[in-house]
Each structure stands twice: as C-alpha cells, then as structure tokens.
Amino acid sequence: MSSKIICSVDVVLLTLSNSSLKVALLERDHDPFRGVLALPGGFIHPDEDQDTEAAAARMLRDKAGIQSPYLEQLGTFSGRGRDPRGWSLSVSYYALVPGAVVQASERPGIVLHPADDVDWLPFDHAQIVRAALTRVRDKSSYSSLPVYLCGDTFTLPELQTVYEILLGEPINKVSFRRKMDELEILEPIPGAQKAGKAHRPAQLYRLRKQFRRKLSLTDRGINPG
Amino acid sequence: MSSKIICSVDVVLLTLSNSSLKVALLERDHDPFRGVLALPGGFIHPDEDQDTEAAAARMLRDKAGIQSPYLEQLGTFSGRGRDPRGWSLSVSYYALVPGAVVQASERPGIVLHPADDVDWLPFDHAQIVRAALTRVRDKSSYSSLPVYLCGDTFTLPELQTVYEILLGEPINKVSFRRKMDELEILEPIPGAQKAGKAHRPAQLYRLRKQFRRKLSLTDRGINPG
DNA sequence: ACAATAGTGTCTCTTAGACAATATCGA
DNA sequence: TCGATATTGTCTAAGAGACACTATTGT
Numbered sequence: 001m002s003s004k005i006i007c008s009v010d011v012v013l014l015t016l017s018n019s020s021l022k023v024a025l026l027e028r029d030h031d032p033f034r035g036v037l038a039l040p041g042g043f044i045h046p047d048e049d050q051d052t053e054a055a056a057a058r059m060l061r062d063k064a065g066i067q068s069p070y071l072e073q074l075g076t077f078s079g080r081g082r083d084p085r086g087w088s089l090s091v092s093y094y095a096l097v098p099g100a101v102v103q104a105s106e107r108p109g110i111v112l113h114p115a116d117d118v119d120w121l122p123f124d125h126a127q128i129v130r131a132a133l134t135r136v137r138d139k140s141s142y143s144s145l146p147v148y149l150c151g152d153t154f155t156l157p158e159l160q161t162v163y164e165i166l167l168g169e170p171i172n173k174v175s176f177r178r179k180m181d182e183l184e185i186l187e188p189i190p191g192a193q194k195a196g197k198a199h200r201p202a203q204l205y206r207l208r209k210q211f212r213r214k215l216s217l218t219d220r221g222i223n224p225g
Numbered sequence: 226m227s228s229k230i231i232c233s234v235d236v237v238l239l240t241l242s243n244s245s246l247k248v249a250l251l252e253r254d255h256d257p258f259r260g261v262l263a264l265p266g267g268f269i270h271p272d273e274d275q276d277t278e279a280a281a282a283r284m285l286r287d288k289a290g291i292q293s294p295y296l297e298q299l300g301t302f303s304g305r306g307r308d309p310r311g312w313s314l315s316v317s318y319y320a321l322v323p324g325a326v327v328q329a330s331e332r333p334g335i336v337l338h339p340a341d342d343v344d345w346l347p348f349d350h351a352q353i354v355r356a357a358l359t360r361v362r363d364k365s366s367y368s369s370l371p372v373y374l375c376g377d378t379f380t381l382p383e384l385q386t387v388y389e390i391l392l393g394e395p396i397n398k399v400s401f402r403r404k405m406d407e408l409e410i411l412e413p414i415p416g417a418q419k420a421g422k423a424h425r426p427a428q429l430y431r432l433r434k435q436f437r438r439k440l441s442l443t444d445r446g447i448n449p450g
Numbered sequence: 451a452c453a454a455t456a457g458t459g460t461c462t463c464t465t466a467g468a469c470a471a472t473a474t475c476g477a
Numbered sequence: 478t479c480g481a482t483a484t485t486g487t488c489t490a491a492g493a494g495a496c497a498c499t500a501t502t503g504t
Contacts, residue, residue: 453502457498458497459496459499460497464494465493466489466492468489469487470488472483475481476480
C-alpha cells in the first residue's frame with residue numbers, strides 16, 4: 001500500500017557567488033547520513049503544507065532562512081534504492097536566489113558548493129542537482145530565468161555576465177541586448193545609473209512589475225518568454 | 226507523518242485518431258468517482274513497482290493494454306483538495322502512442338476524447354491533461370517527439386501532418402524537411418514507398434535504431450484489472 | 451586628454467519561409 | 478496524356494553575430 005512510501009521534498013537552491021554557480025548544501029541532522037552535506041529537504045507535512053510547493057518553500061524558509069525565491073518543480077525521483085529506509089519518493093524543486101540574499105540569510109550551516117563540481121551526495125541528490133543544472137541551462141538560453149539570480153536592480157552588462165556564467169560561454173553583446181529588449185521583461189530605472197568607476201556609468205534596470213516575485217507564492221508555473 | 230499521503234500515478238495517454246489529438250479515458254471502477262471517466266492511474270505499489278515510471282508503465286499495461294510507449298514524466302500534482310479522501314499526490318506521466326496501437330489494444334473501456342476539449346475530469350485530471358498538452362506542444366516545435374505518434378513506418382508528408390495537427394497550424398514543407406534532415410533521427414527504408422494512389426508515391430521512413438522504442442501490445446488475457 | 455566600459459549602427463552570414471520547377475505514380 | 482501528390486531548387490526575408498564607432502564617466 002501507499003502508506004509504506006516515504007514522501008519528501010528536496011530543493012536545489014542555486015545562487016551566484018564569486019562569479020560562479022553554487023548549490024546550497026546543509027549538514028543533515030538526522031540519520032540516515034547524519035552530519036553529511038545534502039540538499040535542504042525533508043518530509044512532507046500534510047497537516048502543514050498546502051501542497052508540495054508549499055513544502056518546498058517551508059524547507060527553504062526553515063533550513064535556509066530564505067523566503068519567496070523563484071521556485072519551480074524539477075521532477076520527482078523515486079524508487080526502492082534511493083533511501084536505505086525503504087521505497088521513497090522525492091518531489092524536487094529548484095530555486096534561484098541572488099547571492100546577496102543567501103549571504104544575508106545568516107544560517108551559518110549553509111555551504112555553497114560549486115554546482116558543477118558535485119560528485120557524490122547522499123541519496124540520489126547528486127543526480128537531482130545535475131537535473132536542475134540541465135534544466136536551468138536549457139531554459140536560460142531562451143528565457144528570462146537568470147534574472148532571478150540578480151538582485152532587485154542590475155545593469156545590462158551585469159545581467160549578461162550572469163547569463164555567461166550559467167551558459168559557460170560568452171554571448172554577443174548586441175544580440176543579448178536585442179533579446180532582452182524583445183522579451184520586454186525589464187524596465188530602466190529613471191535616472192538611476194551605476195557610477196563610481198572611471199568609465200561611463202551603466203543604466204540600472206529592474207524586472208517589470210508583472211514579472212516580479214514578491215511575497216506571494218500563489219502564482220506559479222509561468223515562465224515569461 | 227508521510228503515511229497519511231495518498232500516492233498515485235496518472236497517465237495522460239495521447240494518440241491520433243481521425244486526424245485529431247485524443248486523450249484516453251477510462252471509467253473508474255472504484256470510489257471516489259466510480260463510473261466516471263478519468264485518466265488511467267492508480268496507487269503506487271512499492272512491492273511491485275521499481276519506481277514511479279514503472280508504476281506508470283504498469284497502469285498503461287493493465288488498464289490500456291499498451292506496452293513500452295514513449296513515456297515521460299510530466300510533473301507531480303499534490304495537495305489537500307484534489308482527492309476527497311485526503312492529502313494526495315499524483316506523479317503524472319504522458320505517453321505518446323500511434324493510433325493503430327490504441328485501436329488494436331482491444332480494451333473496450335477506453336474512450337478517446339478530443340484532447341483540447343476536456344472541460345472537467347475527476348480530481349485535477351483536467352489540469353493534468355492541459356499541462357500535458359502544453360508540454361507536448363512546446364516540445365514538438367523543436368524536437369522529434371511527434372514521431373512517436375506515428376507507426377513504425379511513415380512518409381514525410383504523413384509526419385508533417387502529425388506535426389501540423391499537434392501545433393494547430395500549417396508548416397512550411399521545405400523547412401520541415403530541412404529540420405527533419407538536420408535532426409538525423411529518420412532513415413529512408415530502401416526501396417519502400419507508399420504507393421497505390423494515382424500520384425507519385427512517397428518514400429517510407431522509420432526512426433533510426435538508437436531512437437526506436439519497442440512498441441508492443443500486452444498479451445491478451447493478462448488483465449488484472 | 452586618456453583609459454575604460456556603456457551603448458548603438460551597420461554589415462555579413464546563417465537560417466526560415468515562399469514559390470515554383472521537376473518527378474512519378476494510376477487512370 | 479492528365480491529375481494528383483512527392484521531392485527538390487532557388488530566391489527572398491528575417492534574425493544572429495562580428496565589428497567598429499560613439500558616449501560618458503573618473504583620473
């Protein structure tokens with residue numbers, strides 16, 4: 001019967017730090033794999049969680065101190081072998097969060113590990129991380145996803161760098177700006193520029209209102225572009 | 226605890242019939258919604274199913290008499306409200322199957338319903354169907370997915386028609402052939418052509434070996450229902 | 451003025467679609 | 478031969494990338 005199934009949620013929290021993509025790991029505080037670094041996750045609490053997405057948001061809130069990031073379902077990983085306790089099922093999500101948010105979360109237990117350099121993790125978490133990277137990279141080339149790795153405001157050269165870090169290759173500047181223009185998801189902040197350096201300052205941009213993810217976790221699944 | 230969670234698998238079985246996309250529905254033989262048309266699906270059996278994909282394949286085999294179709298995970302739908310019995314979770318898959326295979330399966334209970342014309346189904350099955358259609362159409366424009374709706378052999382004009390039915394709009398013939406050529410997933414069958422009509426016969430093609438999925442029907446008589 | 455980076459104009463090359471010419475069947 | 482559809486050739490338009498030019502800051 002289905003009562004034997006271990007139902008959990010895991011989150012691949014991706015962020016930028018030192019110009020490279022990192023995944024957030026936490027030491028597990030229960031067996032199995034107590035003390036070992038793993039993805040933030042845990043059992044679904046039917047009494048507490050509206051659905052699995054709410055459960056994922058709870059994991060991020062409780063374990064990483066992060067609220068309302070870009071959060072999207074990645075897939076469900078299941079089977080007899082992945083958890084030593086028995087037949088289990090993990091509904092996995094990935095989240096994109098600006099580096100500053102993670103650093104400000106003040107959860108000292110968080111370890112930011114190079115996302116491409118994950119060799120082994122407990123359960124099938126390494127496989128989940130790889131699936132998340134594949135998904136994010138596939139979607140990045142034609143969508144607005146990477147903006148969620150930036151802060152509230154950013155310049156176009158900064159945003160381009162984020163795309164380049166994700167995709168792992170340089171992007172044509174003119175094409176990039178054309179694409180951003182077509183997507184119509186950004187708006188310049190009137191009068192705001194990033195100055196301070198000995199060169200021409202760059203215009204600051206922000207996400208247009210309807211694409212911003214604030215404290216409402218209700219509307220989901222929409223990916224502009 | 227997680228033991229309260231109802232874990233099931235549902236399958237959106239898509240096929241072509243009468244030049245339009247259909248979804249396979251079955252009358253439920255248990256409460257809730259006994260006798261109502263719904264997606265083929267059921268509880269995960271941890272003792273029997275290697276993982277959720279195996280469970281989905283089992284549903285197709287037992288309930289629709291179809292083996293080894295194109296099968297891909299769609300997503301997991303969850304929450305308190307979707308099943309009157311309590312907090313539930315459905316790992317959903319979609320399958321693409323040639324029309325002939327469905328017709329030959331000889332499961333009289335199967336109803337082929339116009340896929341775009343699904344207004345209400347039990348649980349959140351209508352939402353699941355809509356998600357499947359979105360996914361299939363998104364992937365169809367740049368991938369080889371639709372070939373799995375064709376039989377073992379087909380002509381390029383036939384395949385183009387399948388793409389056009391899926392996408393709902395005519396495709397440029399030259400572009401279509403160029404794209405198929407670039408994808409390098411098809412091979413002409415030497416000497417085989419689709420003749421019989423009063424016009425030039427079309428070359429028959431098949432999927433190249435490495436892309437083929439063995440499509441077969443289950444032996445009749447095995448029907449644990 | 452100079453160094454350095456932001457932002458733009460334009461050219462070329464690649465690719466997608468329109469159009470039409472040619473090919474091959476049964477009647 | 479004719480009617481019908483398959484297949485291919487080629488022209489044109491749209492889009493992506495390369496390149497270089499202009500713009501604006503601090504020193």
